[in-house]
Structure formats: structure tokens, C-alpha cells
Amino acid sequence: MAKLALKGGRPVREKPFPSWPVYGEEELEALKEVLESGVWGVGGNKKAEFEKRFAEYHRVKYGVAVTNGTAALEISLRAAGIPAGSSVIMPAYTFMATATAAIYANLVPKFVDIDPDTYTIDPSAVEAAITEDVKAIIPVHIAGCPADMEKINSIAEKYNLVVVEDACQAWGAEWNGRKVGSYGDLAAFSFQSSKNITSGEGGIILTDNRKLYETAWSYSNCGRSMEGAWYEHFIPGTNCRITEFQAAILLAQLSRLPEQSEIREDRARYLTSLLSKIDGVTPLKRPEKATKHAYHLYIFKYSSEAFGGLSREKFREALVAEGIPCSLGYTPLYRAPAFQNLKRIPFIPKSISEKMDYSEVSLPNTERACYKEALWFTQRMLLGSREDMEDIVAAIEKIKENVDELL
Numbered sequence: 001m002a003k004l005a006l007k008g009g010r011p012v013r014e015k016p017f018p019s020w021p022v023y024g025e026e027e028l029e030a031l032k033e034v035l036e037s038g039v040w041g042v043g044g045n046k047k048a049e050f051e052k053r054f055a056e057y058h059r060v061k062y063g064v065a066v067t068n069g070t071a072a073l074e075i076s077l078r079a080a081g082i083p084a085g086s087s088v089i090m091p092a093y094t095f096m097a098t099a100t101a102a103i104y105a106n107l108v109p110k111f112v113d114i115d116p117d118t119y120t121i122d123p124s125a126v127e128a129a130i131t132e133d134v135k136a137i138i139p140v141h142i143a144g145c146p147a148d149m150e151k152i153n154s155i156a157e158k159y160n161l162v163v164v165e166d167a168c169q170a171w172g173a174e175w176n177g178r179k180v181g182s183y184g185d186l187a188a189f190s191f192q193s194s195k196n197i198t199s200g201e202g203g204i205i206l207t208d209n210r211k212l213y214e215t216a217w218s219y220s221n222c223g224r225s226m227e228g229a230w231y232e233h234f235i236p237g238t239n240c241r242i243t244e245f246q247a248a249i250l251l252a253q254l255s256r257l258p259e260q261s262e263i264r265e266d267r268a269r270y271l272t273s274l275l276s277k278i279d280g281v282t283p284l285k286r287p288e289k290a291t292k293h294a295y296h297l298y299i300f301k302y303s304s305e306a307f308g309g310l311s312r313e314k315f316r317e318a319l320v321a322e323g324i325p326c327s328l329g330y331t332p333l334y335r336a337p338a339f340q341n342l343k344r345i346p347f348i349p350k351s352i353s354e355k356m357d358y359s360e361v362s363l364p365n366t367e368r369a370c371y372k373e374a375l376w377f378t379q380r381m382l383l384g385s386r387e388d389m390e391d392i393v394a395a396i397e398k399i400k401e402n403v404d405e406l407l
């Protein structure tokens with residue numbers, strides 16, 4: 001009789017992992033307060049309070065809360081004043097919005113490879129890709145693991161480049177004792193529903209620079225200025241303010257973050273210690289200087305050879321059948337249909353879309369991660385108990401022992 005759940009055997013685990021989002025009285029009270037105040041948007045104080053608290057938590061001076069992480073990236077790039085048609089260096093192992101935000105800011109994504117051990121942008125690849133037209137870098141703190149911000153910043157300084165951190169997965173993460181979001185000229189965070197702090201949708205821009213703060217505020221507020229009258233507009237802005245309901249929920253969620261982050265860190269370390277003993281599964285390396293990791297995702301590398309040639313896709317199916325949710329993650333951004341023919345997109349000026357030909361791009365570490373190695377667990381699983389982590393390990397060991405059933 002088959003042992004593996006995929007073949008009809010009994011799964012290792014039948015109970016679910018913790019559900020997400022986590023909420024309680026705090027969120028209910030906060031929502032009720034806004035509802036009953038009658039001030040649901042402009043004129044309330046929750047948005048400003050959240051901006052202040054979130055910025056303080058990251059030891060940054062200013063925050064501008066916006067509708068989502070994509071808007072936070074777009075507005076950051078616009079506020080930085082990067083001339084249209086300039087290139088922006090970024091990894092291709094990230095969510096689509098990192099690149100589309102650049103396109104929406106009339107900029108040209110230039111993809112470089114990731115470090116094979118951490119999957120964050122490789123600083124030496126960044127430096128090698130610098131040409132006259134490059135004006136900015138977007139390091140992505142993928143999975144919540146900070147990119148090497150000291151190296152990125154020193155490259156940026158040397159070549160006079162803007163740095164916009166994509167911290168959409170990295171609330172509270174730290175590089176060398178300093179919070180992400182405090183390294184770049186600007187940083188973007190997301191509060192979309194899967195994120196470690198969420199209001200369903202939402203985002204924030206952080207910066208230490210007063211001028212960039214005022215410009216980002218203005219771009220996200222229809223081009224108004226902080227001191228100007230309501231119907232005075234100084235630049236062609238857009239409207240991506242969040243509501244008071246979102247800000248109220250985010251305040252409550254932010255107060256949950258430190259404790260939840262500690263749990264995720266503990267479970268991730270424990271899981272890493274156990275998985276490291278299994279030949280063929282290699283947790284991503286956590287750099288020594290990643291003094292806090294946000295663990296939006298827990299990523300490990302799978303080796304098909306160590307599992308008798310079992311494909312990563314089949315392994316994932318077997319793991320899911322054992323009661324362990326798991327996904328394959330990204331494909332390289334430059335291979336996405338969205339990037340195949342940008343000349344067709346009417347709103348992108350021809351002079352800019354002509355520079356966006358990705359047909360020859362091929363980044364080996366990114367492709368290995370996307371097509372061969374990477375497997376993801378989500379942050380909510382890390383909110384489970386240490387025993388829950390042991391179930392993950394038991395399921396992987398079980399698949400390994402009975403791999404013949406699948407070959």
C-alpha cells in the first residue's frame with residue numbers, strides 16, 4: 001500500500017497552519033472608532049499617526065501612506081526626479097510591480113542577477129551593469145531578507161545614483177543593526193493582504209529627506225502642497241491616499257509586528273536547523289549582517305538529484321498532499337509576457353520602449369532559482385509552533401524515503 005499522500009497514503013498533517021490575517025479587539029475597536037467619527041478619509045488623524053509610528057519604527061523621519069506598494073514605488077521614483085528614459089537597475093527575481101513601477105515612471109528596467117545563496121540583488125552585478133543612462137537602483141529585500149545595503153549605497157555614491165529600496169516584503173528587517181527603509185533615498189513598503197502587516201491593500205513611502213517627503217506627499221495628493229490651499233495644485237499628481245479605516249487597522253497591525261516577527265525568526269531558525277540535515281534541501285543563506293529578517297517567505301532550494309531525479313514540481317505536489325502548503329514562486333521578470341513587446345503599449349513613448357528589449361536577457365542564478373531550485377513557504381506558517389515546523393520536516397523526509405512511489 002502506498003505511503004505517500006499523493007498516492008493515497010495518510011498525510012503527515014491534517015490540521016491547517018495558522019490563518020492570516022490575525023486580528024482581534026484592537027482592529028475591531030479601531031474600525032468602530034473611525035466609523036462612528038464620520039471622518040473616513042481626508043481630515044482624520046489616523047493616516048498621519050500611522051505614518052509617524054511606522055517611520056519611527058524604522059528610525060526614519062518621514063512617511064507617506066499610499067494605496068499600495070506599487071504606488072509607493074512609482075511615487076518614490078517620480079519624487080526622486082529621475083529623468084524620463086533613464087535606466088533603473090533591479091533584480092528580476094521579484095514581484096512584477098518592482099519593474100512596472102519603473103515603467104509607469106517612464107523609466108527603463110535594467111535587470112541584473114541575484115546572489116545564488118540569498119536571492120537578493122548581487123552588488124557586483126549592479127556595478128558591472130552601470131552605464132551612462134543608469135540613474136537609479138532598486139534593491140529588493142526579497143522574502144524579507146535585506147539586500148547588502150552597505151555595498152549598494154557605496155556603489156550609488158560612487159556613481160551618483162538614486163536608491164529606492166523595495167521593502168514591500170521587509171517590515172522591520174535590519175541590515176547590520178539598521179532598519180531597511182533607512183538606507184535608500186526612499187523606500188516602499190506594501191500592506192497587501194498576504195503581507196506581514198496588512199490592511200487588505202495599502203503601502204507607505206519612507207524617507208529621511210524633507211524635500212523628497214514633501215514631493216512624494218504632493219505626488220500622492222493630487223499635486224497639492226502641504227501649506228497650500230485645497231484647490232491649489234503645483235505638480236501633476238495623482239490621488240493614492242489611504243482611508244482612515246486602513247490607517248486604523250494598520251496601527252493595530254503594527255503593534256502586533258514585533259512579537260510576530262520574533263516568532264517567525266524563531267521558527268525560521270529552528271526550521272533551518274532541521275532542514276539543513278536533509279541532503280537535497282538547502283535553506284537560503286541568511287547573511288550574518290541580516291540582523292533582522294522579516295520572513296515574509298521562507299525559501300529553500302531543492303535538488304532533484306538528491307531525490308532520485310524527482311522534479312521540483314512533483315515534489316511540491318507531494319508536499320502539498322502531505323498537508324504542507326508550498327509554492328514554486330516567481331518566474332524571471334524579463335520572461336513575463338508583459339515584457340515581450342512593450343513597443344505595443346500606447347502610453348509608453350516610442351523613444352523609451354525602444355530601450356526595453358529583453359529578448360537577449362538571461363540571468364543564470366535567477367533562472368536556476370525560478371525554474372529549478374526555489375520553493376516557498378509563507379509567513380503565516382512560521383507563526384505556527386515548533387511542532388508545526390517538525391511536521392514540515394517529517395513530510396520532506398517521508399517523501400525522500402518513499403520517492404520510488406513517484407518515480
Ligand SMILES: Cc1ncc(COP(=O)(O)O)c(C=O)c1O
Binds near residue numbers: 166191
Ligand atoms: C517585492 C514586491 N514589490 C512590490 C510589491 C507591490 O505591492 P502591492 O501589492 O501592495 O502593490 C509587492 C507585493 O506583492 C512585492 O512583494
